Amino acid sequence: MDKKRIKAIITVNAHMAANMFDMRLSAPFIAETAVAGQFVTVYLNDGARLLPRPFGVCGADRRTGEIRIVYGVVGEGTRVLSRMREDDEIFVMGPIGVGFPTEGRERHIIIGGGAGIPPLLFLCQRLAKANAGNIDVFLGYRTVLTDGHRNGAFLANDFSEIGVVPKIATDDGSLGFKGDAPSLFVKEIEPASLRNARVYACGPNGMLKAVARLARKFDLDCFISVEERMACGLGACVGCVVKVKDKGEWTYKKVCSNGPVFSAEEVFFDE
Ligand SMILES: Cc1cc2nc3c(=O)[nH]c(=O)nc-3n(C[C@H](O)[C@H](O)[C@H](O)COP(=O)(O)OP(=O)(O)OC[C@H]3O[C@@H](n4cnc5c(N)ncnc54)[C@H](O)[C@@H]3O)c2cc1C
Ligand code: FES
Known part of the structure; x- marks a missing residue:
């Protein structure tokens, strides 16, 4: 997995429904390599909000080099994102994490x-x-x-x-x-x-x-x-752990690097 931040160009950032926005980014490396279930982290060009925000990859077009994310405005970070315009530059990292298995079933x-x-x-x-x-x-x-x-x-x-x-x-x-x-x-x-x-x-x-x-x-x-609040998004801060069963023992795994996709059998949910 490549963990370099890359500069991407926003090609679309459109209001789609209620508080949801549809963003397309020119990011050929991510478009080429992303698998379903992986995510990207987006940096906000905002000195007050240095931590990136994670978003699942909603689409990736290898031909145009564009990826798509669809996000809800829930706090200040996503509000900043929603105000960005076409042709603005933004730093993103990805694709990150473990995606969904897609083979072996009909x-x-x-x-x-x-x-x-x-x-x-x-x-x-x-x-x-x-x-x-x-x-x-x-x-x-x-x-x-x-x-x-x-x-x-x-x-x-x-x-x-x-x-x-x-x-x-x-x-x-x-x-x-x-x-x-x-x-x-x-x-x-x-x-x-x-x-x-x-x-x-x-x-x-x-x-x-x-x-x-x-x-x-x-x-x-x-x-x-699984969605957990993230800080680094890189596997470094242990800020995103989820309780899982591994080889019969309860332990903690990082959503950003061991997930976000897990087998449902593994994950512990409070009753
Ligand atoms: C792997 C992953 C993929 C995601 N994919 C998407 C996506 O495709 N589209 C989308 O709209 N959102 C997605 N999210 C959630 C998104 O990252 C948060 O909504 C966003 O970071 C909030 O940033 P903010 O600065 O606007 O809000 P903040 O000010 O940081 O928080 C505002 C509110 O949102 C809640 N919140 C923040 N982060 C999360 C989170 N990770 N999970 C649950 N609640 C949270 C906070 O508790 C708070 O109530 C994803 C999260 C993860 C971990
Ligand atoms: S967000 Fe830092 S380890 Fe996952």
């Missing part, structure tokens, strides 16, 4: 929630391109309403464009199933159809915990992308 179940959805689009693109088999996608959102106005569910159309129409859940029932994405999966899926399936999930911790529990119940191969 049935793929993708379950995403909120800001965890972007890296799953990249995964879905790569699986579809490789003709990896049958893909089902379940996406959960808090709501598709902003100030009483109806937005689309962000990135849902991008899945449809690659031929995989996602099933949608919203917490408030403003679109699709009322509830979360794991509950929608249970409602829609015929257990007998799950033979030889692998589940991939990314989203809030509560959702990952529910997915891990379902994987155990249905005896499914399952990989989850």
